[in-house]
Amino acid sequence: MMKLTKTTTALATLALLGLAGPALAEIRIGATLSATGPASFLGDPEAKTLEMLVEEVNAAGGINGEQVELVLYDDGGDPNKARTFATRLVEDDEVSAIIGGTTTGTTMSIIAVAEDAEIPFISLAGAVDIIDPVKPYTFKTPHTDRMACQKIFEDMQKRGFSKIGMISGTDGFGASMQAQCKSVAGEYAIEIVADETYDPKDADMTAQLTKIKGAEGIQAVLNPGFGQGPSIVTRNYKQLAIGLPLYQSHGVASDGFIDLAGADAAEGVRLPGTALLIAGILPDSDPQKPVVTAYKTAFETRTGTPVGTFGGYAHDAFLILKDAITRAGSTEPAAIRDAIEATSGLVGTTGTYTMSPENHLGLDLSAFRMLEIKGGTWSMAE
């Protein structure tokens, strides 16, 4: 289950006894991710990304000349295990910072431990609650579902839509985004005239879509959700020949979605995605181009699997940490925390991060690109 690094037992014992504090000329970074279990399709690429980046940094001479040691645990998506591992990272492994919390659930249990021990913690989960209200030691890299709603509504407003239907998954992701979208819809003068849900394991959503199709004056449909649900919704949407613009969420921003839904059914679908997804078609002038191209090439060569948004979150978390430790010139948790909060204009795969004491996410809406599927591949809709 857990994957310990090459620390020898002797060294660990010394560290435990507190004898080797200053003698450890290395930076210890802890991570607890959901590399197995129900969230494994998120946690697995995240774990692989961290391992890859740490190797890269060490091969290039480390941070400030010190080698980085990654202590990585697999919590299997279980918040209880995440809490145990976070405690172990703080007490036994004595790490300088923690990356992790693949899901919002595991993140919440790590926050308690990290805040208590005053260790900087960068979460890879979506919910806005993680950084709102701001907690001194907690940061996160993924944009929130609220921002995804805003980006989508912005695009709808531009196209002149004011009455839309929503069909949402009842899983955590779908339900949370459904609630966020409903709360910000008013700001964009958008009225939700049909609001349906489906179970993430459902085999067919034509009943819900037929009902949405019949709603008075409906102009577009939005489907917050991830996993196989959105692919089936997209297929059923085509089957019923609804003909209205369909918006998906960032939860399915991957090539896998086009493949599962079928290029034919996915034609014209719009969704907010990150630059990582369209590395190939970004203009050379785009500041994110070098970062996403480098990560995409390295990850795909190493793992043989296509790069995804979620691995990108881990990439950015490590980038922020590396940048902060370099600037802090120290491995003291408090110094690293201050440096993370002072992150400014750091270009990652998800967007450009500028943190502040009031903002521990540091992304704005420009981090999302409105993408459209055309001819079985992604294109920029803007």
Place this chain on the structure above:
Amino acid sequence: MSELLQFLLSGVTVGAVYALVALGFTIIFNASDVVNFAQGEFVMLGGMTTVFAHAAGLPLPLAALVAILATAAIGVALNKLAIEPARGAPVVSLIIITIGASIFIRGAAQLVFDKQIHKLPAFSGDDPIVLLGATILPQSLWVICGALVVFAGLWFFFTRTLLGRAVLATSNNRLAAQLVGINTNFVMTLSFALSAGIGALAGVLVTPITLTSYDVGLGLALKGFAGAMLGGMGNPKGALAGGFLLGLLEALTAGYLSSQYKDAAAFVVILAVLFFMPQGLFGRKSTDRV
């Protein structure tokens, strides 16, 4: 009007999936009174093995055949390695063993295959068939036909063949069955192989509609089990009717009430039916002769 028809067609599509899974429960239940909770995993194995065999270059029909045979073999292994050594244990213990087997198979599939979602191409294309303004996919017809064929086969097997009768006899009284010369071990092995094979066939047929991944089994098994209970556990007719009824209930609730209450409404109806007819709609009456 076309709305109602669309709800009905949606219900039939989903119902056929449930019915096909529900039919898989009947054989093992008939042979041993055990509700095999690993049945969903057989469905998953059928789908996943076909996907991977197809990706490895086998033509689809051959890949499906390989998947069905491989899953049947796993069914036999499950019986030999987990159920047979525990023979004599109460039925509840055996059911718990199948739950354990289900967790084990899911974990193994995660390692042997992968954690991604996969699809299979539809057998007869993706162009929907339009019927009075409502639509149904050709693949749904495949699933419906599959359910009907499996039902007919099972009905024939249990009522018209000696072997099928032997299966029923084994479930009724294992000792008496042995005394009249039925090889009860063979009957158990056979029933696991058949159940697994039917589950795998279901997986092959439904994957183009539902997609598949290592963890689809549990959800399918629960719905299939609910359908089988509604219709009457152990009766192929009940499994078929229960599955379709459950699908229609869900679609009509989603259409006319609210999709929020879709699952709740279906389960309320099941509870009501079981309250008044504990054996399900077509369940056999349990008569204990003294």
